[in-house]
Amino acid sequence: xxETGYRQIIRDGLWNNNQALVALLGLCPLLAVTNTAIxxxxxxxxxxxxxxxxNTTVSLIRNLVRPEVRLPVFVLVIASFVTATxxxxxxxxxxxxxxxxxxxxxxxxxxxxxxRAEAFASKNTPVRSLVDGLSIGIGxxxxxxxxxxxxxxxxxxxxFAHADLMFGEAARGITLxxxxxxxxxxxxxxxxxxxxxxxxxxxxxxxxxxxTRHLRAARTISPGHEPEAATHA
Amino acid sequence: xxxxxxxxxxxxxxNRVSSVMLRVILALIPGALAxxxxxxxxxxxxxxxxxxxxxxxxxxxxxxxxxxxxxxxxDLSAVVTALLFALAVPPLLPWWLTVxxxxxxxxxxxxxxxxxxxxxxxxxxxxxxxxxxxxPVEMTAWIPPIILNEHVLTLSETLRVIFTGTLxxxxxxxxxxxxxxxxxxxxxxxxxxxxxxxxxSPLWGDFGGRGWEWVGNWYFLGGIWLIYKRVISWHIPGxxxxxxxxxxxIFHLLDPETHPFGLFHLFSGGxxxxxxxxxxxxVSAATTPRGKLIxxxxxxxxxxxxxxxxxxxxxxxxxxxxxxMAAPTIDYYTQPRVFGxxxxxxx
Numbered sequence: 409x410x411e412t413g414y415r416q417i418i419r420d421g422l423w424n425n426n427q428a429l430v431a432l433l434g435l436c437p438l439l440a441v442t443n444t445a446i447x448x449x450x451x452x453x454x455x456x457x458x459x460x461x462x463n464t465t466v467s468l469i470r471n472l473v474r475p476e477v478r479l480p481v482f483v484l485v486i487a488s489f490v491t492a493t494x495x496x497x498x499x500x501x502x503x504x505x506x507x508x509x510x511x512x513x514x515x516x517x518x519x520x521x522x523x524r525a526e527a528f529a530s531k532n533t534p535v536r537s538l539v540d541g542l543s544i545g546i547g548x549x550x551x552x553x554x555x556x557x558x559x560x561x562x563x564x565x566x567x568f569a570h571a572d573l574m575f576g577e578a579a580r581g582i583t584l585x586x587x588x589x590x591x592x593x594x595x596x597x598x599x600x601x602x603x604x605x606x607x608x609x610x611x612x613x614x615x616x617x618x619x620t621r622h623l624r625a626a627r628t629i630s631p632g633h634e635p636e637a638a639t640h641a
Numbered sequence: 642x643x644x645x646x647x648x649x650x651x652x653x654x655x656n657r658v659s660s661v662m663l664r665v666i667l668a669l670i671p672g673a674l675a676x677x678x679x680x681x682x683x684x685x686x687x688x689x690x691x692x693x694x695x696x697x698x699x700x701x702x703x704x705x706x707x708x709x710x711x712x713x714x715x716d717l718s719a720v721v722t723a724l725l726f727a728l729a730v731p732p733l734l735p736w737w738l739t740v741x742x743x744x745x746x747x748x749x750x751x752x753x754x755x756x757x758x759x760x761x762x763x764x765x766x767x768x769x770x771x772x773x774x775x776x777p778v779e780m781t782a783w784i785p786p787i788i789l790n791e792h793v794l795t796l797s798e799t800l801r802v803i804f805t806g807t808l809x810x811x812x813x814x815x816x817x818x819x820x821x822x823x824x825x826x827x828x829x830x831x832x833x834x835x836x837x838x839x840x841x842s843p844l845w846g847d848f849g850g851r852g853w854e855w856v857g858n859w860y861f862l863g864g865i866w867l868i869y870k871r872v873i874s875w876h877i878p879g880x881x882x883x884x885x886x887x888x889x890x891i892f893h894l895l896d897p898e899t900h901p902f903g904l905f906h907l908f909s910g911g912x913x914x915x916x917x918x919x920x921x922x923x924v925s926a927a928t929t930p931r932g933k934l935i936x937x938x939x940x941x942x943x944x945x946x947x948x949x950x951x952x953x954x955x956x957x958x959x960x961x962x963x964x965x966m967a968a969p970t971i972d973y974y975t976q977p978r979v980f981g982x983x984x985x986x987x988x
Contacts, residue, residue, distance in 0.1 A: 593741075594775040604749070 421543025448556025456545025683732030786852025822850025864917025884941030
């Protein structure tokens with residue numbers, strides 16, 4: 409485990425051990441805020457920021473903290489970074505901060521973060537923990553963004569609405585709209601839509617994994633078969 | 642006295658899924674005819690459209706899942722789902738909503754869970770609730786029954802409304818549509834009117850809304866035939882209607898001017914259709930005799946609670962889905978003791 413290469417860490421974080429699609433951690437904020445793509449992206453980036461900082465810090469102090477008190481210490485570290493993130497968002501992304509509301513402070517309780525601190529950062533070097541935090545965070549953000557985008561398109565017929573809250577006035581133009589008379593499937597924006605959407609995304613990931621496994625198996629088998637086929641031909 | 646000798650086996654009819662489903666369809670005929678009589682061609686068009694979409698999507702999903710297509714389709718369960726769904730939605734529902742609702746019912750609520758026998762929720766009600774939550778305006782645009790209707794639409798006009806959304810010249814949705822009895826009762830009560838005032842309107846018949854109560858009667862008849870043929874047992878409909886009636890009567894006695902009398906609840910909205918045809922779905926309902934009583938009574942109680950204090954005028958779909966979730970637990974705690982088994986349980 410400790411000897412896994414960086415390539416493996418990144419691949420695990422983004423895909424194989426994606427916290428939202430495989431570990432199913434951090435579902436509360438994931439399901440609650442993904443009614444638009446921008447909300448998902450905003451919370452995802454905030455979570456990534458906290459994850460990178462907390463992973464690195466936990467890894468730096470991993471030899472100083474006694475195992476008996478490690479969990480409270482991890483929580484304190486995470487809470488400090490969440491508070492800092494919350495204050496910065498309040499200052500610089502005030503509109504987004506108002507929309508995400510309680511879910512920014514609730515990043516503290518995101519089990520993906522304490523999970524990575526306990527399972528990875530407390531056993532690995534700071535650089536590896538940083539890479540792990542970054543890839544896990546980006547994997548999580550990707551799911552939030554895709555799920556938010558799907559729910560937003562199905563539910564209200566737009567994509568990247570309120571982009572100005574995050575990227576400033578210039579980004580107002582990137583909002584896409586399906587059409588004025590589009591009657592959205594309201595349930596997609598409501599909580600049940602989040603569960604349905606996440607379920608379909610997990611199914612999609614499993615299908616993709618299955619396909620690639622078949623392809624890989626076919627590729628390893630085919631060289632053995634080729635000479636045989638050649639003789640028959 | 643003579644006893645005719647009958648050799649074993651004694652079972653008269655093979656109790657197959659397809660014969661059960663066929664009988665359910667037969668039992669729906671009187672109610673469906675009454676619906677068509679009172680609410681026009683839209684009911685027939687909805688049933689036809691829903692059946693076509695249900696069978697097509699079931700066939701597609703069975704193919705994708707690598708299951709036998711024709712053998713499974715011939716169990717008729719998709720048709721039953723489609724008919725129940727079509728009888729629950731408003732007669733002039735736009736075609737794409739019917740397609741969306743029944744498609745969701747078959748694809749997500751039934752086949753993605755593993756097909757008939759594995760679905761935890763009643764597919765027809767899942768599709769109905771999806772539409773009710775997402776498109777509340779379209780899903781509450783009911784037309785008045787024929788005896789109150791000044792603008793009876795012809796077949797071609799109905800087709801045009803459903804498939805293109807264009808109303809006949811000179812008509813608006815406001816002139817064409819009318820609140821259901823449950824909706825009207827609720828709105829008037831919210832406005833502070835007394836029941837004796839509300840019931841002076843020509844909308845009301847003896848029990849529920851005029852026209853509506855007769856549809857309920859015919860569903861009741863079909864349901865009694867199903868019980869007589871032992872396709873369903875009396876437990877679920879009896880407990881559901883009993884609980885609904887009892888609660889409604891208690892509250893009516895406490896305050897007759899703000900709570901409509903008991904039979905109004907039975908003969909309004911989806912109560913009759915729900916009690917005999919939807920709550921009795923053999924897959925998603927409780928299965929033990931005692932469990933069926935608890936399950937049915939809970940649905941009846943939930944219907945009354947949501948109708949009286951909830952956010953929607955009717956509640957059969959929500960009540961059935963909520964109790965679908967509870968059905969496995971009810972079954973677990975009401976398992977009949979096997980003969981010879983002792984009191985101790987290993988749990």
